[in-house]
Amino acid sequence: MQIVIFILGALLVGLTILSRLRSARWWIRFADFPRMQIAFGLLAVLLLQFALTDTGGLWDMALTGALLIALAYQAWRIFPYTRLAPTQVRTAQPTPPGDEGRVLRVLVSNVLMQNRIDDRLISLIREFDPDILFVVETDDWWTEKLSVLDPVYPHRLKQPQDNCYGLNFFSKLELRDPTVRFLLEDDIPSVRTGVRLRSGDWIEFYGLHPRPPEVQADTETRDAEILMVGREIRADGRPSIVAGDLNDVAWSHTTRLFQRISGTLDPRRGRGTFNTFHAGYPIFRWPLDHIFFEASFTLLRLARLPNIGSDHFPVFAELRFEPAAEAVHETPEPDHEDLQEAKEKIVEGRQAARETAAQA
Numbered sequence: 291m292q293i294v295i296f297i298l299g300a301l302l303v304g305l306t307i308l309s310r311l312r313s314a315r316w317w318i319r320f321a322d323f324p325r326m327q328i329a330f331g332l333l334a335v336l337l338l339q340f341a342l343t344d345t346g347g348l349w350d351m352a353l354t355g356a357l358l359i360a361l362a363y364q365a366w367r368i369f370p371y372t373r374l375a376p377t378q379v380r381t382a383q384p385t386p387p388g389d390e391g392r393v394l395r396v397l398v399s400n401v402l403m404q405n406r407i408d409d410r411l412i413s414l415i416r417e418f419d420p421d422i423l424f425v426v427e428t429d430d431w432w433t434e435k436l437s438v439l440d441p442v443y444p445h446r447l448k449q450p451q452d453n454c455y456g457l458n459f460f461s462k463l464e465l466r467d468p469t470v471r472f473l474l475e476d477d478i479p480s481v482r483t484g485v486r487l488r489s490g491d492w493i494e495f496y497g498l499h500p501r502p503p504e505v506q507a508d509t510e511t512r513d514a515e516i517l518m519v520g521r522e523i524r525a526d527g528r529p530s531i532v533a534g535d536l537n538d539v540a541w542s543h544t545t546r547l548f549q550r551i552s553g554t555l556d557p558r559r560g561r562g563t564f565n566t567f568h569a570g571y572p573i574f575r576w577p578l579d580h581i582f583f584e585a586s587f588t589l590l591r592l593a594r595l596p597n598i599g600s601d602h603f604p605v606f607a608e609l610r611f612e613p614a615a616e617a618v619h620e621t622p623e624p625d626h627e628d629l630q631e632a633k634e635k636i637v638e639g640r641q642a643a644r645e646t647a648a649q650a
Contacts, residue, residue, distance in 0.1 A: 292343045299335045299353050302328055306360040312543065314510045314638065316503040322542040323576050326563070329364040332357050367541045370559045371577070377560030380618055382588035382610045391489030392611040393590065395420040398579055399604035400499070400535040400567075403427040403454045407599035408435040414595050415439065418606050422485065423460040424533055426499040427600075433458055449479045459497055461485060466492065473518055474511050474643040475501070480519075480534075491611055494523070494530040502537035511646075512537055513544045514639020517632045520552035523584065524624075529611065530554070532582045535602060540577045544635075550624040551632050554582040557589045557607060564594045566603045581607045585619035588612050 305328055309321035321328075336357050343350060369375055385393055397420035399411055412435070415423060423443065425436065433450040436458050440446065443460035449470045450456045457470070459481045466484030473480055481497035496519050500512040516536060523530045532554060538545050540558055549556065558564050558577065565575035579602055581592075591608040598604060624632070 291338075295335060295339050295343060296349070296353060298331070299339070299357050302331045302335060303356045303360045306332075306363060310363075314508045314513060314635075316505060316508050319503040319509045319542075323539050324574065325364050325368055325539070325541060326576070327574065329361060329368060332361040332364065336361065368563075371540060371561075371563045373560065373562060375560045377557075378620070379555045379557040379559070379583075380588045380615055382590045382612070385590070385610060389610075392487055392491065394422065394485075394487060394493075394531075394587075394609045394611065395606070396422045396424070396531065396533055396581055396609065397595075397604060397606045398424045398497075398533045398535070398581060399595075399598065400426050400579060400600055400602035401428060401432055401598065402600035402602065403429050403432070403452075403456070405599045406431070408432070410596070410598040411604065412436070412438065414598065414604060418595070420606065421462045422495060422533075423458075424481065424497040425458045425460075426456070426497075426535055427454050428456040428458045432456070436460075447481055447483070451477065451479070453477055455479060455499060455501075457481065457497065457499060459483075463487065473515050474639055475646065478511070478515070480515070482522075487611060489611070492528070493611065494526065494528045496523070496530065496532045498532065498534040498536055500537055508642070509538075509544070510635070510639045510642035512639075514636045514642075516544060516548045517551060517635055518639075520548045520554075521632065521636075523552040523554065529586045529613075530584050531587070531609075533580065535579050537578060540580065545580075546622075547624075547628060547632060549582065550622040550628050552582070552584070553621045553623070554584050555587075555619060555621070556580075556582055557592045561592060564592065564605065566594060566605060568601050569597050569603050570601060578602065579605045581605060583609060585616040585621045586611060586613045588615050 305321045429452050430450045445461040445465045447459040464486040468483035470479050500515040503509045566579040587609045593606045595604040
């Protein structure tokens, strides 16, 4: 038993060390995702060690120290996404009569392209009545099924694809320069558009679904696409929302770097993790689907919605545009090292995309 405990402990400590590395290698970046699972595993090994082994030996003491340090580090990374932490986004007061025009409802869903249960998602859309709907992994079948929403959503962008990266974007609100873009790779689309709120205010919306880390597929292009949008938001200076399946967890270095580069806020901080993937395995879940926005928005509601037959849960957010909130929010700011790192990651992502295209 002592050998088993030592091997398990060493494995969990090793995963914790891997997660600190800045490499884009897929087998390293996988360690970003299961931080909660690793933390619980570290705690379990510690309890087993104290209960079943003699902790007086040198190796046992070394293992105990390593486990405690690793557990403290994982807890430090997870803590901002618990209810014990301060919120990053101010909770909006109830909307006063006549001010509904600055309220915006956003629903994001990865449908899983092979999923053929369309009625669950459509029922949720009708129930929550979002102003903006961003759906990814939509092929021709899903695009046809979602067309029943066309009468309700007069403004649309549709890019069906059979490679799990298709998208459908729906809006009740007027759009300005709506565009499906291919920022790095010819088969990975994204959305950028201006959105006119009912109050007359204009905001920018970015919808993303970059490529995830997979076996033999590193994260250079994912990181670059996320950071390219972050730089756009900072350079543009307009009130902005970024939403979608980013294939990255909220607590990763890349996502936190994106927040500093873009100046966007995460409504989950201080409210919970809102784990959206994997819908089929409760023990193995983490937050992959995101709705970030900059400091001129406050939060009325954030919810993970019921299972729609996909491997992702949909996410719903109800926001209020309040320019005065910029004065009360603590906006993330990049330092020189952040800006340089983002620049380097974008260069690496573009190079990786060129190499992938050349091999195709």
